[in-house]
Each structure stands twice: as C-alpha cells, then as structure tokens.
Amino acid sequence: MIDRRTMLKGSAGLAAAGMLGIPSFSRAERSDELNILCWEGYNTDEVLDPFRAMHPGAKVRAESGTSDPDMINKLRAGETKVWDLINVNQPWAQNQLYPEGLIKPLDKARFEPFFETLLPEFRGPYPLALDKSGKQLIGIVQRFGPFSFVVNTGKISRAMAEDQGYKLFLDPGMKERYGVLTYDNWNIIHMCMVADLNPFEALNDPQFAKFDTAAKAIFGGAKLLTDDLVAMNTALINGEIDAYFTGGTYTASPARYDGQSQVRGITPKSGPAGGKGGVVWVEVTSAVNNPDPSPLASDFLAYVQGPEASKKVAFTEGTYNPVAQMGSKDVLDLFDKDELDAIQWDSLNEEMARSADYQIVASYDRLSDIYNAARRAR
Amino acid sequence: MERIEERQGLLSALPVLILLGAIFLAPLLVVAGFAFMPPKVFHLAHLPSFENFRIFFDQGYHAPLLRSLGMAGAATVLLFVLCYPLAYGMAKIFGRFSLAITLAVVATLFVSENIRLFGWVLTLMKGGMLPGHLEAWTGLEMDGLLYNLPIIVLGLTYAYFPFMLFPLVQGISMVPDDLRLAASDLGASRLRIFLEIDLPLAMPGIVVGSLLTFVLAAGAMAESKLLGGQAVIVMADEIETAFTYGQNWPLGSALALILILIVGGLAILALSKIDLDGIMGRRS
Secondary structure (H helix, E strand, O other), X not given: OOOHHHHHHHHHHHHHHHHHOOOOOOOXXXXXXXEEEEOOOOOOHHHHHHHHHHOOOOEEEEEEOOOHHHHHHHHHOOHHHXXXXXXXXXXXXXXXXXXXXXXXXXXXXXXXXXXXXXXXXXOOOOHHHEOOOOOOEOOEEEEEEEEEEEEEOOOOOHHHHHHHHHHHHHOHHHOOOEEEEOOHHXXXXXXXXXOOOOOXXXXXXXXXXXXXXXXXXXXXXXEEEEOOHHHHHHHHHOOOOOEEEEXXXXXXXXXXXXXXXXXXXXXXXXXXXXXXXXXXXXXXXXXXXXXXXXXXXXXXXXHOOXXXXXXXXXXXXXXXXXXXXXXXXXXXXXXXXXXXXXXXXXXXXXXXXXXXXXXXXXXXXXXXXXXXXHHHOO | OHHHHHHHHHHHHHHHHHXXXXXXXXXXXXXXXHHOOOOOOOOOOOOOOOHHXXXXXXXXXXXXXXXXXXXXXXXXXXXXXXXXXXXXXXXXXXXXXXXXXXXXXXXXXXXOHHHHHHHHXXXXXXXXXXXXXXXXXXXXXXXXXXXXXXXXXXXXXXXXXXXXXXXXXXXXXXXXXXXXXXXXXXXXOHHHHHHHHHHHHHHHHHHHHHHHHHHHHXXXXXXXXXXXXXXXXXXXXXXXXXXXXXXXXXXXXXXXHHHHHHHHHHHHHHHHHOOHHHHOOOOO
C-alpha cells in the first residue's frame, strides 16, 4: 500500500534522481521492509508494534530460530538477501559471521551514546560486539545471562551447589536424579568444566580422554535428556529430578516467575576457565550484509535500546532475562520485585563476576564428536 | 497412432513432472550431492569424498540407525496386532458404526502430533494424571512412566495408528466372504482360514500399512524427544545434530542418504511384491 509519506518520499527521490542524472531504474533501498532473524522475544508484537507505529507502511517481520547454528545456516544458505538483522549469541558475530561477510559494521557514531546506558561490564564497549581488530562495531548487546546448571534449592542448597560446582553431577547419589538439557554447544563447554578443562583453549589427546570420561559419566547418570526447558523445569518441580545440566537464568526464569522460586540457576564459585566456573551468554544483534539493505535495520537497533523496548525484550513471552540496558535507572525502574526475582537480580553481579564469556570452543569439532558418541552410547 | 498418444501423455504430464522434479527430487539430489562432499563444507563445489561414510562406521552411527529401524519394526508389529481386529470389525462387522470409528481416528490427526504427545507427557509424568491418581488411591509413591525405551515405542504406536488402520481396513475388505465360508464348509479350521485366506488376500493392505508406519517411524524424532527423554538417540536426531550444532551438512546429508536408501530400498522391495492397483480399486 502506498501512503502519503512513501509517496512524498518517492517523488522527492525521483526529483533528486532527475537532478543528479541518476538513472531512475537504479535500485531503491528497501525502506518499506525489515526482516529480523532472532531468538524468541524480539518477534513478539509487544516489541514490534511500537516500531511499526513509528514506521507506518513498513512491513516489519521477525522470525525466531531455535538455535544459533540454525539461524546462521539460513544466512549461509543464501538468505542474506532476505534478512536485515540477526540476533545470536556472542561468539558467532566476531568469529564467523563478520569474517565470512555475512554481517556488516554498524555506524559507531550513532550507537556510541547508548553505551552509557549499559551495565558496567558492557560499557567498554563489549569486546565481542566489535570485530577482531576492535575498530568496527558489529553488533549491539541486550539480553544476557549466566548459564551453568539449575537445581531445586528445596533438595540441594544453593551454597552447596555453588561450592561443589559441576562435581555435583558426578556424585553417585545423583545418579538418575538429574536431567541433561541438550543445548549441545553449551553442554560441550560445561562437560569440559566437569573434566577440569578450559573449554576455550585448544586441548590435547589426554585432555580429550578426560572429556570423554566426563561426557560418558554425565550422560550415563542422567534420568532424561530433552531440549525443552519447560519439560525440564516440570520434571524438576514435580520431583522427577533435583537438578539439570546445563541451564541458567534463561531456563530457570519462567518457572521462577511462575512462583517456583526453588528453581534456581547456579554459578559455581570457581572453575577451570581462567579460574571461573560459570559461563555467560550475551546476545549480539548485527546488521546482515544484505545486498539490498533496509535503512530500518539501524533504526530498529536504536529503538530497541530505549527503556520501554528494553523492558519488553527482557520480559516477553517464553523466557525472562536481564538486559544490558539495566545499567540505566530509567530501564531498571520498569522492573517490579517479582520480575527482578525471576531473573535472579539479587545474585546477578556475583554470578557475572564468576562467569567467563561464552566463546568459540577451540577444539569444538573433536569435542563435538566425542560428545555425540557419548550421547549415542547412552 | 498409439505412439502419438503415448507422446501426448508424456507432454501432458510434463508440467507436473517438472514441478515434482523441482520440489521433490531436487532437494533429495542436493542432499545426495552433499553426502559426497568433504566434512564441514557449505558448498557443492568441492572434490567428492567418501569421508562421511567412513565417519558413519568409525563413530558408531550404525547404533542409532539400528535403534531407529528396530523401534520402527517393533511399532509396526505392535500396530499390526492392535489394528487387525479393529480393521476386521470395521471392514466386515460394524457396518455403519465403522464411519464413527473412522471419524474418531481421523479427528486425532487434526491436532498436531507434538501437542498430542505432550498430552501423553502430562498423563504419564510423575504426579501426572495416571501416576498421580494411582498415588492418591493407593498411597504408594509412584515414579513417572516416562523416559524409557518402551514408552518411545508406545508413542510411535500411538502416533502412527491411523496409518496402519486404514490400509488394513481396505485390505481386509478385499477378502471375499464367500471364500471364507467355502473354506469353512470344506472343514478348514479358523487358524487355517486366517493363514491361508485372510492374510494372503489382505496382503496388499497389510504391506501398505506396514510400509507407511515403518517408514514414518524410522524417521520419527518427536516420540524419542518428548516421551523418551532421549533414553536412546535415534537416527533423525543424529541428522538434526549434524546439520545444526555440528555445522556439518555433508555428514548430516550422508546420514540422511543412508536412512533414505535403506527405507527406500525396503519400500521398493515391498511394493514390488504386491498389486497396488488392486488396493486402489483399479483392478479391471
């Protein structure tokens, strides 16, 4: 549909093209369309509708993926022509998407003012939102969360779980008392931690053997495996299991917000990743290197960092998560007590301090083979 | 004259053949092509390699394949045993009541499979409808009934019930009653009538039903994920993992190709043994 605004824009464009002698068949920008590929939350009407109201006539569409690799597969399969923004966890943009030309840099000057609104750990700016040289801004950060494991604090105390860390799952008393949430890329990281290995360093053969032992022990003792966090929380609440490997605020928050505050994400006090035992994911939203880009992409990244939109992104349907923009009082004030409790705001600072960044796992290919073989042999 | 007619037939079929080629065959060819690419590449422009098939044997992928085929086989046998008496009733005894059963079974297909399986999860989980009630009535603590291998087979049996039932009804209705009566008059026992008349004459329906359920169950993943808690890892799961977390499209393609070849081979073998025209009602 052509409304007055696009009509005026179009005629202004035509006039300008005529004056400059630009052939009028040159490709126009897709100013009436924005396609976002994202984790669930950004695709809700709550988040999108205010932006749609700001851009009447524009078709704003968002589709959620079920895993980072799933979404990245789409770009690799040639869908850079389709999408304008991609929202995935932090290691991918700097290490794969940008080097492979699937995303492009953002206008740093436009987004620098937003850094002030972020929590201190993201203000720097956040290193993984930059390219490897540190010069280009390749994404903006918003949702994040510590991710290690989850316990029912009615059965296992928080203090004990934090002290024991991943060794908890090797306790013979825990056999058949825990589940494995099959977010495979996370489990590989945390099974390294079980084996006292730093997942982000290249490993050698004896270390692979230790990982193999740990993977077999974790899979061998698990009561259930599922990639469905609701099913896992249900099993935890109804007493089928007492803990699950792996999980964090992202997976525990829906149950906590539902009043089940005994479901709690745990960050171990120490571990082998530079002394840290927890891992934190941070979503980085980047501009896809679309050959026919939409100018709305960058507008959306600015819009979504505003207080109202930030709160909505943190608390849409599905899971509830802290957002980096909570460094601003305007954003923080929008959260009530129950909401803060759902995302474990009380311990977020200390959990972040005990967590290493989710990075590319140096020996992922080999570890993935061992991991899958252990799972297969279950 | 006949040759022109033949050509006309081919020409009229051409648009459909092109459409089928593009939307059905082309993706399969891409999968087949990727299966022979070196691991972890994302384009078909590489020298062919058999590496993925070596990985299949070296890394124990035969285990999930055998599990998938085994569970599919078990579900098929169970479904045959469960559906045969019902199908016999629907074809020969129930009369107009068969329509009610047909509608009831078809109605389940209107609800997505995942949602129906979640219904089972709520029924069978610890404190769920079944163990919860038993616990309340007996006072004994009941564990959940989920997360084991038999429950996966039960899920497969439940999900593919209609796919066995309806071909069986069709097959059994092809058995002439006169023949059964004649055999009985000549002194054949019930078992003998079943083995020598019912089974052979209903065979097209049995083969089609078994094939449908086996092929679908061999590629099924939801039952193992939702009900089984992945107590065992099935082949479809391994294929998904290779394509997603593994970022290894060639390995995923090779695993898919192996499954397609085995299941397709079985299907062709089975279909070559029966008269499909018969069951389609086109026998002249």
